Amino acid sequence: MLQRMVKVQVIGPAKDLHRIVDTLYTAGTIHLEDYSKEISVGDAILNKIEVGESDTLSGLISKIEGIQLIFPKTPSDTGKQKELMQSLRAEGHEAILNRASDALSNLEVKTKTLITRKSDLEFTIANLTRYQGVIEKILPIESQIPALERFEITIILIEREFEHALPVIRDALMDITNNQCELISAAVDEKSIATVAIFSRKYSEQVHSFIYTQNVNELRLPAQYMGRPLAEVLRLNAEKKKEAMLEARSIDEELTEISSAWHDELTVLRQLLADRFEELKEYNKFARTDYTFIVLGWIPKKYLPRTRELLQKEYGEAVIINELLETPDSMDEAPTFYDSHEFIKPFEYLVRLITSPKYNEVDPAPLLAIFFPIFFGLIVGDIGYGLVILSFALIMKKKFPEIDWLKPLMNLMIIAAFPTIIFGYIFGEFFGDFGEQMGWLHPMEIMGVTWHRIDAMVPMLVLAIAIGFFHVLLGLFIGIVNQRTKMQCTKYLCECRKHICEKVGMIVVIISILILLGAATQILPGVVLYPGILMMVIALALIIYGGGFIASLEVISMVGNILSYARIMAIGTASVILALVANELGGTMEVALVGVLVASIIHLLNIGLKMFIGSLHSFRLHIVEFSPKFMEGGGKIYKPFGRRDQR
Amino acid sequence: MERRIYAGNRRYMQVVDMDWFIPIGAAIAFGLGALGAGIAMARIGSAGAGTVAERPETFGYMLIFLAIPETIAILGFVIAAMILVMI
Known part of the structure; x- marks a missing residue:
């Protein structure tokens, strides 16, 4: 439900600015407006507020984040963190800053040394x-390498795709060394070849320089490996690797130890510093004189007494909350705060995926909460499917409570599962026609129609389009209400009048089309034909007055919108047919178990498909066909100035 | 040509005489509608994927845009069903 907002000015003594802003931040009720915009250049009375602490805070936050990034993953002790947070909050910002600096001076050098x-x-x-891999490969060709004094060995790694470069390198090395060179190659893996080059030591500099300039990957073995047999090099290499791994492991252990000792404290400090940083970021929205400061913002009416009481308790008469005069023009800029019932919250989540309504507009979420489950139920309409969707949503909600976006979606599915079961009962569907074949249930007969979705395809189509008529008309009516509210704002007066004319015209057009269709099909007496035509002419005149000639073309799109509701019947029919296919295919299997398995797989596929398509199309009918008739959107959402966990 | 229609519990697949052009007409109505929707969705989908990569907050809009051309296929299906059932 939309909450009434009050525009307020909080005025207090400049000397207590930080404390008072802190209290407002703790209260977490005020949506700040940028008052500094009202300060003109060279203003002699009002000034902006500059806070230098932000730089220190962002530095500390980055350092803590850096250290935590180095730490191995450590489980959090939420109880300890909560306790620590409360005690640090009670000690104040100065104490938090000191504690963070102390922690960093303790950890920064130590962790840096360890990680380096x-x-x-x-x-x-x-x-x-890498050496080990290459040496292991060239070990078998060691016997081919001549053990000559004054000769040097180097290893070149070449990718297989450049294998053709080897003869070129050989020729170049031969030239450089006056034919005192030998190259022996062995495959290292699928991608590379190791080539051992043996050459006279006196050409060492030229050879290495050539290899370097040709951008060939040379494997330079450490100096202590030189002149040793490859088997010994391999052993030395393995020993060194083992030592390095042991040392790395001991560093990891040390880091784990430090992390388990500091993780909770660092997490709490980071959060507190981030909160303070967020708080300080808002200071540039305030204005101050020599002795006072002014904060401008919006508070929901129901939170106003609480906020006032809090400030009164802390600062007595020194701080005042000044309620500004409520005018239609000022309320046009008010933030939107819907404090909806739990039932409506998932639908609110859906609406916000697209846009947010303005403060003065009718909230579409409760309307979505009524129509979305009905549309979904009409599309899926199966007792079995409804029960599966309900169970799936409950399990997912329980299994993954930490995924934020999953909860509203699963709540949506839980709500939509009930009309699915109800419409399933009306359509006589339990996993398609399985219930009917077993004689458990039959389609209900309402208004002379047996609501079997395949037999009653035409009545289903009529029902879907009738729902479309009603839904679109409702949208237009709400549109008129919204325009009437907006009209109170003088700057919109003329524009809103025209919009109202256009919407009334649209409603009359739809009704006149119904009358004309009724008269043409002789459902209504022929005498209504002329009033119908007259209504159509008046409606077109209203539409052209309201939105110009182009708006009259909107009539066609309006008819298209209404016909679009036929998707309820069409997707529903596709769902039933797939369910029938599942049962038929399962029934043709000779082994009962295989039949059940085949039918179950197809039914599950159908359920998954219908959960997605049913939701998408029900939502789409609201967003494309219904909401644009009344909602402009682009509203400013109420974001209270407070800690993130309080919002 | 014969038409097979569903007629309720354990009675489905009744066979009814039907002119050959009726299913052809239904197939054209649905087939062309689905083809048109497919072409439109392919273009919207690729543009949408690019947009979401740049601005993830537009995901909701993109999902809706993607579902918009389906109307053509759905109306095609409705017309095809009406051709088969009513003619």
């Missing part, structure tokens, strides 16, 4: 692993 050493070790391990 760990990075070095990781680099070493990666290199040693």
Whole structure:
């Protein structure tokens, strides 16, 4: 339900600015407006407020985040965190800043040293692993490498796709070394080849320089490996790798130890500092004189006494909340705050996915809460499917309570499952025609029609379009109400009058089309034909007056909107047919168990499909066909100035 | 040509005489509608995917935009069903 908002000015002594703003932040009720916009350049009385603490805070937050990023994952002790948060909040911002600085001076150097050493070790391990792989591959060709003094060995790694470059390198090395060079190759893996180059030491500089300039990947073994047999190099390499891994593990253990000691405190400090940072960010919206400060904002009427009481208790008469005069023009800028019933909240979530209504507009969420389940029920309309959807939504809600977006969607499915079951009973469907075949239920006969969705395809179509007529007309009526409210704002007066004329014209057109159709099909007496035509002419005149000639073309789109509701019948029919296919196919299997399995799989597929398509199309009918008739959207959502966990 | 129609519990697949052009007409009504919707959805879908990648907050709008051309296919289905049932 839409909450009434009050525009307020909070005025207090400048010397207590931080404390008072802190109280407002703790209260978490005021939606701030930017008062600094009203300060003109060179204003002698009002000034903006600059806060230097923000830079310190953002520095501390980044450092804490950096340290926490280094730490291994540590489980949080929520009880301890809660306790710590309460005690730190009670101590005040100065104490929080000091504590954060102390924690950082304790941890910063230690963690930096550890992580630098760990990075070095990781680099070493990666290199040693690489040497090991290559040496293992060239070990079998060691016997081919001549053990000559004054000769040097280097290993070149070449990707297989550049294998053709090897002869070129060989020729170049031969030229450089005056034919005192030998190249032996062995495959390292699927992608690369290791080539051992043996050459006279006196050409060492030229050879390495050539390899470097040609951008060839040279594997340079550490100096202590030089001149040793490859088997010994391999052993040394393995030993070094083991040592490095042990050291890396001990660093990890040390980090885990530090993390478990500091994780909760750092998390709490980061949150408190972030809260303070958020609070300070809003200071540039305030204005001050030499002795006072002014905060401008909106408070929901029901929270106003609470906020007033809180300030009164803390600061007595020193701080006043000044209620500004409520005018249609000022209320046009009010933020929208819907404090809806739990039942409506999931629908509110859906509406907000697209846009938010303005303060003066009728909230579409309760209307969505009425029509969405009905449309969904008419589309899916099956007792079995309804029960499966209900169970699925309940399980998902219980299994994944931490996923924010899942909860409203599953609540939506829970609500929509009930009309699905009810319409399933009316249509006589339990997993398609399974219930009917078993003799458990039959389609109901209402108004002379047996509501079997395949037999009664035409009545279903008529029903869907009738719902469309009603829904679109309702949208237009609400549109008139919205325009009448908006009209109170003088700047919109003329525009709103025209909109009202256009909407009335649209309603009359729809009714006149109904009358003319009734007269043409002889459902209504022929005498109503002329009043129908007259109504149509008047309606078109109203539409053209309201929205110009182009608006008269909207009549066609309006008819299209109404016909669009035929999707309720069409998607519903597709759902039934797929359910029948499942039962038929399952029935043709010779082994009963296989038949049940086949039918179950197709039914599950159908349920999944219908959950998605049913929701999407029910929502779409609201967003495309219904809401634009009355909602402009683009409203400013009420965002109270307060801690995130309080919002 | 024969028409098979569903007629309630354990009575379905009754066979009724039908002119050959009736199912052809129904197929054209639904087929062309579905083809048109498919072409439109392909274009909207690819543009929508790009938009959502740039601005994830437009996901809701994109989902709706994607469902808009389905109307053509659905109306095609309705016409096809009416051709089969009513003619």
